[in-house]
Amino acid sequence: MDEKVEALQVELQRMKEENSALRLMFEVLSNKFKSLQSQFQDINKESEQIIGFNNSMPIVDSTNYKRPRLEFPTAKRPLQIFVRTNPKDDTLMIRDGYQWRKYGQKVTKDNVSPRAYFRCSMAPSCPAKKKVQKCIHDKSILVATYDGEHNHAAIQDSSMPSSSTPKGSVANKNNNNNSKNNNDLPLPILENYKKWSHQTDSIRLCCDDVTMQKSNIKIEEYANSLIKDPEFTAALAEAVARTITGQSKEQDLNLNLGFQRGDEN
């Protein structure tokens, strides 16, 4: 009997220690979230201070049979986002609420991975463009550089499985690959991440420019949706409970911001 009591006391002590470790982890997560939120607000403030957006169309010479070139401006710092994807996936497709048509691909000097060029195909006159290239340091991350404003609304539900992307497109074929990216995540979290990723397709790790709102970049929405999502919080609680009971402890503790397993590449 005494042995059982002693064993239970040891177990209780161990659980207390784990509990305090989890509290600490929650605190770190909370601080990280607050920090991201304040950064996001700062960016929004900056964007409000910038007047307009250089969207003037080039003057077309009617005698010139060629259509004017619309190259990426070099003076303005373009919007750049980083998206985690399957490192084996070479299609450089990102579903971000808009429909893009690939018009070129180029190998650049500073990166062995080719750079793909996309033009918005949702409206014929839309000047929005983007270029996508794998991160030189981490091939599981795509670097997307956006240029120009859309002159139309985004697709409401960016998760649209087929209607958002034309039939036969690589992006469409590629959608199935996304689930393969997440095999390392703890299950309850994975399920909710899958649910969320089904809505937005990918994790936006960071953004660094002024047109985020207009470009359908929704970090804040993501964070808020996670907080408000009862299923996510329930799954988080379940993961914590499983951690306390020692089940898949290592895996559950990997729930760090950014799902860092992929960064090991």
Next chain:
DNA sequence: CGTATTTGACCTGCGC
């Protein structure tokens, strides 16, 4: 057959 993607050629800007 229509639409999207691929890819080599071409254009343009920039540094020397």
Next chain:
DNA sequence: GCGCAGGTCAAATACG
């Protein structure tokens, strides 16, 4: 002026 590198064009190709 020349060469290089990044960006775009457009014919060929792929795909549903």
